Amino acid sequence: MVVESIPKAAGFIYGIIAFAALAWLWYSGRFTRRRALPFLAASVFFGFLVFAPVFPYQFQLLVLRDAAALGSPLPMAIVALLAFIALTLVFGRIICGQVCPAGAVQELMYLVPVKKHGRAESRVPTAVRVGVFVVFLAAGFGLSVNLLALLGLPAFFNLTVASVSFFVFLGIVLLSAVVYRPFCRYVCPYGALLAPAASRAAYRLRRTDACIDCRKCERACPTGAATPGAGAGECYLCGRCTEACLVDGALVYGRGR
Incomplete structure (x- = not known):
């Protein structure tokens, strides 16, 4: 479904606007889960429309040093991703919460009224996150392997149903109906960077x-x-x-x- 004629910058512009609006809602005390729903829906829509702002995959392309796929020079991509880490240091994980399409689609799936697993005590051990992140960096820098492509993240949002990887990520999305955000919490490399920043956020x-x-x-x-x-x-x-x-x-x- 991704429309190649629409620049990915449109997704990032949406991401900036959505981040600012959500930060204001939280700061002003007006945030509610109902008010978050339009942002979740819009984020998923941009994911399928332009495959942006899918922050973990942009980070994956940066690790692979694939400027062509990023659609921007590597220094610009580095600055953009670092800027959102800095924003997380101030406002918390708003990016993961409602802006990133990969997180938004899992958040919406978790609304399905089925029995949930692992609520309230399901903190992910830091060693697990660090281990997955090390594997991600080793695969990208050392072997030039695109792990997130193997997991089907781009295939899912491109609706490449003929690909096996599409069904891998579809399975992750379906799993998120009972397990809260399995991709975000166990796999996402960019989330592994945002978590330490959020733990020291000025606003929380x-x-x-x-x-x-x-x-x-x-x-x-x-x-x-x-x-x-x-x-x-x-x-x-x-x-x-x-x-x-x-x-x-x-x-x-x-x-x-």
């Missing part, structure tokens, strides 16, 4: 003195990030915790501890 979800320790936010969180002491690295700013919170002002997005 935090509890206030109004918290009554009902733990509803912890039970609602699909990654375990709402657990005290867990950090914000695995927080995708999905809004489930704030939606479940019983006390107005007990869980807020802002600066501070």
